[in-house]
Amino acid sequence: MNFSRYLIRRLGYSIFVLIGLSILVFMIARLVPGDPARAALGPRASEEAVEQLRSRLHLDQPIYVQYFYWLKSLFQGDLGESLFTRRPVIEDIKEFLPATLELAIFAGILMAFFGILFGVISARYSNTWVDNLIRVFAYLGIATPAFVVAIILLLIFGMYFEVFPTIGRLSAWIDAPPKITGLLTIDSLLTGNFAAFFDALKHLLLPAISLSLGGLFQEARITRSSMIENSKKDYTYSMRAYGVPERVVISKYLFKPSIIPTISILGLDFASLMGNAFLVELLFNWPGLSRYGINVMLRKDVEAIVAVIMVLGVVFTVVNIIVDIIVAYLDPRIRLVEKGE
Amino acid sequence: MKEVLLDIKDLQVHFRVYGGFLKVLNGTNMRVYSGEKVGLVGETGCGKTTTMKAVMRILPKPHGITPEGKIIFKNKNVLSLKTQEIERLRRNEISMIFQDPTAALNPVFTIGEQLLDVFRYSKKNDGLKGKTLKQMAVDSLRAVALPDPERILASYPIQLSGGMRQRVCIALALANQKQLLIADEPGTSLDVTIQDQILRLIHRLAEERNMAVILISHSLGVIREWTERVYVMYAGSMVEEATTPKLFSQPLHPYTQALMECVPRLTGMKTNEGIPGRIPDYFFPPTGCRFHPRCPKKMAICQEEKPPFYQIDDNHQVACYLYKGES
Ligand SMILES: Nc1ncnc2c1ncn2[C@@H]1O[C@H](COP(=O)(O)OP(=O)(O)OP(=O)(O)O)[C@@H](O)[C@H]1O
Ligand code: SF4
Ligand SMILES: [Mg+2]
Numbered sequence: 001m002n003f004s005r006y007l008i009r010r011l012g013y014s015i016f017v018l019i020g021l022s023i024l025v026f027m028i029a030r031l032v033p034g035d036p037a038r039a040a041l042g043p044r045a046s047e048e049a050v051e052q053l054r055s056r057l058h059l060d061q062p063i064y065v066q067y068f069y070w071l072k073s074l075f076q077g078d079l080g081e082s083l084f085t086r087r088p089v090i091e092d093i094k095e096f097l098p099a100t101l102e103l104a105i106f107a108g109i110l111m112a113f114f115g116i117l118f119g120v121i122s123a124r125y126s127n128t129w130v131d132n133l134i135r136v137f138a139y140l141g142i143a144t145p146a147f148v149v150a151i152i153l154l155l156i157f158g159m160y161f162e163v164f165p166t167i168g169r170l171s172a173w174i175d176a177p178p179k180i181t182g183l184l185t186i187d188s189l190l191t192g193n194f195a196a197f198f199d200a201l202k203h204l205l206l207p208a209i210s211l212s213l214g215g216l217f218q219e220a221r222i223t224r225s226s227m228i229e230n231s232k233k234d235y236t237y238s239m240r241a242y243g244v245p246e247r248v249v250i251s252k253y254l255f256k257p258s259i260i261p262t263i264s265i266l267g268l269d270f271a272s273l274m275g276n277a278f279l280v281e282l283l284f285n286w287p288g289l290s291r292y293g294i295n296v297m298l299r300k301d302v303e304a305i306v307a308v309i310m311v312l313g314v315v316f317t318v319v320n321i322i323v324d325i326i327v328a329y330l331d332p333r334i335r336l337v338e339k340g341e
Numbered sequence: 342m343k344e345v346l347l348d349i350k351d352l353q354v355h356f357r358v359y360g361g362f363l364k365v366l367n368g369t370n371m372r373v374y375s376g377e378k379v380g381l382v383g384e385t386g387c388g389k390t391t392t393m394k395a396v397m398r399i400l401p402k403p404h405g406i407t408p409e410g411k412i413i414f415k416n417k418n419v420l421s422l423k424t425q426e427i428e429r430l431r432r433n434e435i436s437m438i439f440q441d442p443t444a445a446l447n448p449v450f451t452i453g454e455q456l457l458d459v460f461r462y463s464k465k466n467d468g469l470k471g472k473t474l475k476q477m478a479v480d481s482l483r484a485v486a487l488p489d490p491e492r493i494l495a496s497y498p499i500q501l502s503g504g505m506r507q508r509v510c511i512a513l514a515l516a517n518q519k520q521l522l523i524a525d526e527p528g529t530s531l532d533v534t535i536q537d538q539i540l541r542l543i544h545r546l547a548e549e550r551n552m553a554v555i556l557i558s559h560s561l562g563v564i565r566e567w568t569e570r571v572y573v574m575y576a577g578s579m580v581e582e583a584t585t586p587k588l589f590s591q592p593l594h595p596y597t598q599a600l601m602e603c604v605p606r607l608t609g610m611k612t613n614e615g616i617p618g619r620i621p622d623y624f625f626p627p628t629g630c631r632f633h634p635r636c637p638k639k640m641a642i643c644q645e646e647k648p649p650f651y652q653i654d655d656n657h658q659v660a661c662y663l664y665k666g667e668s
Binding site: 233235237239240244248253260331333 | 394397399401424428429431432433436437439440441444445446447448449450455458459462463497499500510513514516517
């Protein structure tokens with residue numbers, strides 16, 4: 001089996017996952033008690049008007065037909081209207097998703113980079129004070145929920161050292177770059193607006209640290225233990241025995257197989273990072289989808305809730321596809337061997 | 342006079358474990374002359390691989406230690422070489438074929454990547470271009486009789502059969518001209534005909550390149566066919582040494598005799614149940630002769646002190662008190 005066949009199969013699986021997700025989400029939307037048509041028109045509307053709306057919304061059809069109508073409107077970008085913002089949900093998503101994506105991607109990069117870095121340092125100096133220090137931080141980092149880290153950072157940087165901003169995505173006196181991707185750092189780079197770029201980066205730092213810390217130390221621990229385990233394998237000794245210098249043995253022949261487990265769990269860590277984003281965005285007043293999600297949930301805004309879940313589901317799926325592709329690229333045992341062999 | 346290539350003197354290797362040490366090697370002695378083929382036999386766990394890893398200085402760090410002993414290779418003590426010197430030694434003088442070819446190949450790099458690096462970092466090939474290195478890699482695969490070297494260079498270990506992996510390992514080990522090759526149970530994991538081909542290949546390469554070989558094996562048959570001199574090892578040290586024909590015609594050490602008893606005889610009807618008992622615990626090894634708990638001929642003295650080698654004649658020595666008076 002070659003790489004492209006693996007890719008096709010992997011994408012095929014994701015389509016099934018997405019179909020499953022859409023059915024689940026549709027069920028949630030429809031199982032909410034009460035008649036949506038009645039709810040929309042209010043208690044005083046005539047039975048006739050309600051009946052008319054029911055048939056316009058296809059609510060009088062069998063449930064699987066309703067599902068296909070729902071799916072069709074989904075593909076047309078029609079996600080209904082939010083009771084909370086009083087406008088099409090798709091508009092809300094377009095507005096809030098980029099902020100969350102930017103935060104999550106930045107946090108994800110911190111998590112992967114520093115997780116692997118700390119793991120390698122810990123393994124290289126295992127059982128010395130450096131390793132012990134990292135391990136103590138790891139226990140703290142894993143045990144402390146993201147929102148607690150956020151509060152601590154807010155206290156430290158909001159009240160004592162006002163070096164990093166603690167609210168929003170951009171300072172008021174900075175001109176926002178024109179909206180291209182919606183990710184401020186990228187848009188400001190694209191338009192050459194470096195003042196905005198650094199300002200956006202500064203705003204990203206604290207919420208991203210709060211979000212990434214738990215996953216970061218998880219990754220560090222996994223990297224450390226797989227490096228130590230692989231360092232006992234014959235293939236590390238054999239390269240050494242054939243005169244390959246120690247630095248190459250470590251940075252190449254030990255490093256690559258050791259980061260594969262770390263990268264494999266990045267997808268999961270990214271998912272929990274998105275979950276933690278709900279509270280962290282609220283705390284940093286980050287105008288993102290998670291904060292929006294919490295608001296619409298508190299108001300039982302069904303259409304908007306459904307849309308948020310669906311969007312997050314798509315983001316997870318895409319992240320997991322990317323992670324799987326990287327892993328398969330790094331590990332021939334995955335891409336070359338048929339499943340079940 | 343033959344030139345002594347490798348001289349292991351009273352080598353001890355301990356592994357630090359929770360609460361103490363596993364005292365695996367307790368004074369191992371071995372001598373290899375240039376160009377000769379020496380066998381090393383012994384039960385599983387007796388320390389054959391550990392001895393050879395000590396020679397290559399690839400014992401696991403930091404818990405594998407060599408508290409005592411010397412490993413003299415061409416008048417230099419391997420144990421006290423500096424990093425650069427030991428790397429040079431591994432590149433140009435001694436090499437080792439690992440016991441398990443699958444484990445010895447890195448699963449996430451192609452054979453080409455690994456083979457090319459071994460060529461690239463050998464000092465002799467300093468500054469050679471990719472093309473030349475690749476040609477060297479192709480030639481080295483041809484030398485171990487692998488067909489279609491180009492395809493193998495582009496393959497990952499899982500894409501090759503066990504026999505091919507074993508040949509690749511030999512190619513890796515012999516990337517440079519070496520003076521001593523340590524072959525740790527080559528081909529044991531393969532079926533008998535392929536194992537035979539592998540041994541034949543090693544023999545041929547050793548003859549062509551005038552290399553000394555230490556051949557480790559469980560199989561007395563293999564030892565008898567492919568070696569000139571044999572060391573028998575038991576629980577961390579050598580118990581008998583003789584030229585191969587001599588050892589088979591006149592085994593002296595009770596352990597060697599027991600080993601020979603275990604070899605299935607084609608003619609006999611007797612079943613073989615192996616040597617009674619098992620290799621001792623290295624945490625609390627037996628005192629004196631480590632074989633004494635299993636030895637049918639043990640005497641009072643055997644539990645007190647480790648028996649030294651007694652020279653029976655020019656090419657036969659044995660570490661057993663039974664032969665005290667004969668040297
Ligand atoms: N890294 C290690 N840590 C602790 N103990 C070890 C280590 N490596 C080897 N040992 C122990 O040393 C003893 C000798 O092992 P070694 O691999 O040298 O045996 P062997 O003679 O090569 O056996 P086999 O024929 O099975 O390959 C065994 O009891 C083993 O458990
Ligand atoms: S020294 Fe004693 S115990 Fe050891 S093999 Fe000889 S007779 Fe047996
Ligand atoms: Mg072994």
